[in-house]
Amino acid sequence: VAEHTGATTYGFGPHPTDADTTAEEHGDLAFRPDVEVRHGDVVRGDGFEFECLHTPGHISNHVCYAERTRGALFSGDHVMGWSTTVVSPPDGRMADYLDSLRLLLDRPERVLYPTHGPPVEDPRRHVEALIEHRLERERQIVAELRRGPRTIDQLVAVIYADVRAELHGPAARTVEAHLVALADSGRARAEGDRWSL
Numbered sequence: 001v002a003e004h005t006g007a008t009t010y011g012f013g014p015h016p017t018d019a020d021t022t023a024e025e026h027g028d029l030a031f032r033p034d035v036e037v038r039h040g041d042v043v044r045g046d047g048f049e050f051e052c053l054h055t056p057g058h059i060s061n062h063v064c065y066a067e068r069t070r071g072a073l074f075s076g077d078h079v080m081g082w083s084t085t086v087v088s089p090p091d092g093r094m095a096d097y098l099d100s101l102r103l104l105l106d107r108p109e110r111v112l113y114p115t116h117g118p119p120v121e122d123p124r125r126h127v128e129a130l131i132e133h134r135l136e137r138e139r140q141i142v143a144e145l146r147r148g149p150r151t152i153d154q155l156v157a158v159i160y161a162d163v164r165a166e167l168h169g170p171a172a173r174t175v176e177a178h179l180v181a182l183a184d185s186g187r188a189r190a191e192g193d194r195w196s197l
Contacts, residue, residue: 002034008034008035009031009033009034009035010033010034010035010036010037010043010052011031011033011035011036011037011061011063012033012036012037012038012052012061012062012063013033013036013061014029014031014032014061015029015031016059016091037052037063038052038054039052039053039054040052040053042068043065048067048069049067049068049069050065050066050067050068051065051066051068052065053065053066053073053103053104054100055075055076055078055100055103055104056093056096056097056100057078057085057087057092057093057094057096057098057099057100057101058077058078058085058086058087058088058092058097059077059088059091059092060091060092060093060096062076062077062078062100063076064078064079064104066107066109071108071109071110071111072109072110072111072112072113073104073107073109073111073112073113073123074112074113075104075112075113075114075115075120076114076115077114077115077116078100078101078104078114079101079104079112079120079123079126079127079130080114080116080117081112081114081116081117081118081119081120082116082117082118083116083117084130084133084134084174085097086170086173086174087173087174087177088170088173088174088177089173089176089177089180092177093180093181094134094174094177094178094180094181095184095185097134097177098131098134101130101131101134104123104127105124105127107123109123110123111123112126134178137159137174137175137178138178138181138182140158141155141159141175141178141179141182142182142187142188142197144158144159145195145196145197146197148196149191149194149196150194150196151193151194151195152172152175152176152179152193153172155175155195156168156171156175159171159175179195
């Protein structure tokens with residue numbers, strides 16, 4: 001778009017090089033914004049004003065943009081309208097993702113426009129449900145680990161038993177993100193490819 005229009009590009013910065021490229025299938029490693037934005041920056045133009053919200057978790061450089069005059073937030077891959085977001089280590093971090101979701105709870109926007117799925121018309125309720133979903137997944141993982149050491153694949157087979165098998169790959173990345181968060185908080189540990197409490 002910039003090439004054809006001469007528009008100035010804005011973004012958080014280069015795509016992280018340690019991001020899981022299978023999770024970020026269209027990650028543009030060559031992209032360098034004309035203007036790097038940070039959390040709280042405001043981009044103004046003719047008839048619009050966007051506040052930049054750094055929302056790491058899905059990926060470390062993820063940014064949402066709040067269009068302040070219209071009460072809309074462009075949530076990208078942070079909050080989707082049809083599914084939950086894949087959080088893929090090492091660049092994706094579950095603790096960051098949950099913190100970034102909580103950041104949206106007290107926002108004034110009336111609608112979210114995600115990259116994937118329909119608009120979200122009740123943002124607070126939707127985001128609260130996403131947080132609860134992640135916390136429930138964590139509880140399920142902990143319950144399985146209480147039964148003994150497990151591999152990620154074993155955890156996915158039980159926790160995602162009702163999910164189509166072709167989605168088990170992304171589910172495994174999210175389970176790993178939960179396990180890393182549990183390990184970072186001292187609640188779990190890895191022993192080879194097996195995890196335990």
